[in-house]
Amino acid sequence: MTRRRRIYEGKGKVLFEGPEPGTLVQYFKDDAVAGDSDAKHVVITGKGVLNNRISEYLMMRLSEIGVPTHFVRRLNMREQLVREVEIIPIQVVVRNVVAGSLATRFAIAEGTALPRSIVEFYYKGEGGQRPMVSEEHITAFGWAAPEDLDEMMNLALRVNDFLSGLFLGIGLKLVDFKVEFGRLWENDYMRIVLADEISPDNCRLWDIKTNERFDRDQLSRGPGRVEEAYQEVARRLGILPEGGPRDLKGPKVMQ
Ligand code: TMP
Numbered sequence: 001m002t003r004r005r006r007i008y009e010g011k012g013k014v015l016f017e018g019p020e021p022g023t024l025v026q027y028f029k030d031d032a033v034a035g036d037s038d039a040k041h042v043v044i045t046g047k048g049v050l051n052n053r054i055s056e057y058l059m060m061r062l063s064e065i066g067v068p069t070h071f072v073r074r075l076n077m078r079e080q081l082v083r084e085v086e087i088i089p090i091q092v093v094v095r096n097v098v099a100g101s102l103a104t105r106f107a108i109a110e111g112t113a114l115p116r117s118i119v120e121f122y123y124k125g126e127g128g129q130r131p132m133v134s135e136e137h138i139t140a141f142g143w144a145a146p147e148d149l150d151e152m153m154n155l156a157l158r159v160n161d162f163l164s165g166l167f168l169g170i171g172l173k174l175v176d177f178k179v180e181f182g183r184l185w186e187n188d189y190m191r192i193v194l195a196d197e198i199s200p201d202n203c204r205l206w207d208i209k210t211n212e213r214f215d216r217d218q219l220s221r222g223p224g225r226v227e228e229a230y231q232e233v234a235r236r237l238g239i240l241p242e243g244g245p246r247d248l249k250g251p252k253v254m255q
Contacts, residue, residue, distance in 0.1 A: 012051065012201055014253060024084050025075065027253055028052040032201070032226070034219045044223040046248025049077045049241055050230040051199035056080055057239050058163065058198045065162055067155060068193040070182060077241065077250030085182025085195050088144050091122040091130065092152055094160045095176040099204050100217075102176075111211065117160055119153055122178075151192045152181045159194065167205060170236040172214060175204035200230050 005017040007024060011033050016025040028048035034040050052074065059071035072081040095102055098112040123133045123143065138144050144152065156179055164174045179202070182195035196202075205214040214233050218225040227248075234240045241248060 012048070013197065018081060018084065022084050023072065024082050026080050026082050026197070028055075028078050028080075028197070029253070032216060032219065032223075042219065042223050044226045044230075046227050046250075047201075047230060049248045049250045050227075050234050051197060051201055052078055052080060052250075053239050053241055054199045054230070054234055054237065055197040057237055058166075059194070061166065062159060062162060062194065062198075065158075067158055067162070068184070068191055070184065070193050070195045078253075079251075082195070083184055083193070085184045085193060087180065087182045087195060088148065088152070088192075089124040090133070090138060090143055090152070091124060091178050091180055092156045093120040093122065093176060093178045094118070094156050095120070096160070096164065097173065097175040097204075097206075099175050117157065119156060124180075148183075148192055155179075155181065155192065155194060159198075163198070163203075168208065171208050172205045172233070172236065173208050175206055177203040200233050205233060 004025070006014060007017060008015040012029055012031060014027040014029065016027065018024045028051045030043050030045055030047045032042050032044050032047060034042055056071065056074045059069045063069050063071065070082040070085050072083060074080045095118045096114055098108045098114060099110045102108070103110045121133050121135070121138060122130045123137070124130065135149055138149055139146050159179060160174070160177070163177070167174045177198065179194060179198065180196040181192050184191045184193045200215045203215055204217065206212065207214065214229040216226060218229045231240065
């Protein structure tokens, strides 16, 4: 078993030092947290394998339309090679339909279509806090420069347009999603690139006909339902892992 340096561990992923300078290995865990920061921890067998595959697919499609990403290539069932970036501590959420915290905050019925897409920013604070912040907070506290923020917003809206169409093509409505960005340095030149992952862990996906949910909101109905929902997303995208649903355990985490 190889020893690798663990750089970061989050709710659903571990980042290890990569094989070459400037790279990292992103390992997808089966762990999930029901709800926000204070919530309970659950294990959903096979979730990491599905998210690795789904995120690879979506990042590759996005890079084909010119959205820069940190993704390099998938290494195995649970791991992918990514470029090392300086993560900007802001979660960018794009919403097309009212759901989740937006529904709660303004007491609007879930499922209400928005007249235009709404972009929100959340600060990834210490200890798992996630306060909603404005552009003023972001620039005043130096988390991102105004031009970085413009680029993040432009990229998030391009991701929204492209993924909304892609999911519509397989009968799913992209209700909302969260993305993160990083700074990629090449000599003295810096680019903002899409980082982290795009998977049903950070999207709300509803069936266009029945409004059935194919995302982690299924957690309230048990881990088994989440696995089925994520499998269905992968199946509709045409990328269910090679061995099918039985083959979802994949390699164990090594360090
Ligand atoms: P929210 O309605 O709970 O604010 O979530 C908006 C979107 O952001 C939804 O698609 C799920 C995603 N999200 C994350 O990816 N990570 C998080 O920690 C939270 C709370 C939401």
